[in-house]
Amino acid sequence: MNVERKTEEAILKIGDCEIKLPIITGTEGEKAIDIANLRKATGYVTIDPSFMNTAACYSQITYIDGERGVLRYRGIPIEDLVKLGSFTKVAYLLVNGHLPTPEQSRKFSHLLNINSLLHEDMRHFFDQFPRGAHPMHILSTMINALAAFYPNVDLMSLSEDIDASTARLISIVRTMAAVAYKKSIGEPIVYPRCDLKYCGNFLNMMFDSPVRPYTVRPEIERILNVLFILHADHEQNCSTTAVRTIGSAQVNLYATISAGMSALSGPLHGGANQEVITMLQQIANDGNISKFLQRAKDKNDPFRLMGFGHRVYKTYDPRARIIKHECEELFTQLNIEDPLLQVAREVEQAALTDEYFIERNLYPNIDFYSGLVYHAIGIPENMFTVMFALARLPGWIAHWKEMIGTHTRIVRPRQLYIGNAKSEL
Numbered sequence: 001m002n003v004e005r006k007t008e009e010a011i012l013k014i015g016d017c018e019i020k021l022p023i024i025t026g027t028e029g030e031k032a033i034d035i036a037n038l039r040k041a042t043g044y045v046t047i048d049p050s051f052m053n054t055a056a057c058y059s060q061i062t063y064i065d066g067e068r069g070v071l072r073y074r075g076i077p078i079e080d081l082v083k084l085g086s087f088t089k090v091a092y093l094l095v096n097g098h099l100p101t102p103e104q105s106r107k108f109s110h111l112l113n114i115n116s117l118l119h120e121d122m123r124h125f126f127d128q129f130p131r132g133a134h135p136m137h138i139l140s141t142m143i144n145a146l147a148a149f150y151p152n153v154d155l156m157s158l159s160e161d162i163d164a165s166t167a168r169l170i171s172i173v174r175t176m177a178a179v180a181y182k183k184s185i186g187e188p189i190v191y192p193r194c195d196l197k198y199c200g201n202f203l204n205m206m207f208d209s210p211v212r213p214y215t216v217r218p219e220i221e222r223i224l225n226v227l228f229i230l231h232a233d234h235e236q237n238c239s240t241t242a243v244r245t246i247g248s249a250q251v252n253l254y255a256t257i258s259a260g261m262s263a264l265s266g267p268l269h270g271g272a273n274q275e276v277i278t279m280l281q282q283i284a285n286d287g288n289i290s291k292f293l294q295r296a297k298d299k300n301d302p303f304r305l306m307g308f309g310h311r312v313y314k315t316y317d318p319r320a321r322i323i324k325h326e327c328e329e330l331f332t333q334l335n336i337e338d339p340l341l342q343v344a345r346e347v348e349q350a351a352l353t354d355e356y357f358i359e360r361n362l363y364p365n366i367d368f369y370s371g372l373v374y375h376a377i378g379i380p381e382n383m384f385t386v387m388f389a390l391a392r393l394p395g396w397i398a399h400w401k402e403m404i405g406t407h408t409r410i411v412r413p414r415q416l417y418i419g420n421a422k423s424e425l
Contacts, residue, residue, distance in 0.1 A: 014042055028063055045414045061398050062235045066312040082322055087228040088198050091394035094233055095166050111167035116192040118175050119149045126183045135180040136265045136385045142176050144258040170393050177386050178205035199224040219333050220377045226326050227370060230319040231388055233395025239263040243396045244403045245411040260396045261389050270388040273371035274381050276307040280340045289350055297356050307368030319366040327369045336376050
C-alpha cells in the first residue's frame, strides 16, 4: 500500500529537545501525525487509553466521517450500496476492492453454493454443547475448529486462492449459525439449497421444518440483505481491531475470525441491539418514557438509553436513518403491529427534543432499530449478535487480507507502568 507523505511537519518540543514529526494526509483530507520514531528520538511514548485518538493502521476499505454522518465502503456511499440489494456483491466489494462483474458475481455465487455444506464430522461437535448454550459462543468455537478440517489457511495458500477461502468462510459460517440455532431448540438441521440465494438460504435453514414448511418472503429476504450490508464493515471498531491484532501474529484465518467474533459478543459492541429490545420492553411495561429519560441523565443510575450515541458518529448514524425507513416500510408491507415500534418512535422523539441528549450528540445508532427488524422477521433475541457476526464477516476478512498484504509487524503496544517501584524482598 503506497502512502504519500506530505512535506508538512509537526514540531514537538520536550525541554531542549526538538523533533520534527511527519504529517500524513489521507484521501479525504484527514491528517495524522506519524509518531513511529518518537521513542527512538526522545525516549517518550504517547498514551491514549482505548485508542480514542490513535490511527493504528492505514486502510483503503471503509471511510467514516462521524461529524457529517458519512459511511462509504471502498469509496461508495452506504446509501448507494443498499440500493444494490445484494449482500454478496457488497461482500465481494469489501474483500476484493471493486464490485463484481456479472461473470465474477456468478463465479462467487457458485463458490458460496459449493462451500455451504458443513463437514459431516463437524455435526457431532454441536451435540457436545449443553442445551441452552448461547449460539454466539457455539459459533465462535466452531469457527476456530474449522482449521482442523480445512487446514490450508496459511498465508501462502491464501495468496493463491483467497476467493475460495473467503467464500468458504462466508458461506459455511452461515450454515453453522443455522445449525447452532436448530440444535438450541431441539429441531433437525436443514441443509442449504442450491436454488436459494445467500440470505434466502439462511432464512430457510433457520425456519424450515418437516412439520412447518417455510416459504421465503421477498420482503424479508430483501431487508435481511439490507441489514447485512449496513453491518458489513465499520472501520476500526473493537472486533476489527481484534482481527488485525490477532492476525498480525500470522494466526490462521479461522482462529483470527473467531477472535473477532468473541470481541463482537460483548453487550457494548454486537450485543447492543439485543439490549435495545430488552430496554424497549421495560419501557413499554412501565409506560412512562419521561421517567426513563431522567434515569438516563442521572450519573448515579446504572440505566442507560441503549441504541443512542456512538463512539464515532456525532450526528445521526447514517445506517440508522436507512434501517429506520426500512423498518417502517417492512411493518407496513407485512401488516405488523408491534407496540415496541411505537415505543421506539416516542423514545426517539423525546430524546431528540431534549437538550441533554442534543448537547451530547446522542442520536439513534443502527442498534436502535435493527433489533426491531430482527424481532419482526422471527429471529430470536439470542441470535441477534450472530446475525451481526454473519454480516461483519466480509469486513473482517477484508481487513485481515489488507493487513497481511502490508507485511504488518506483530502488534505490540507500549504501556505506562504505574505500579510499585523497585523494592527489596
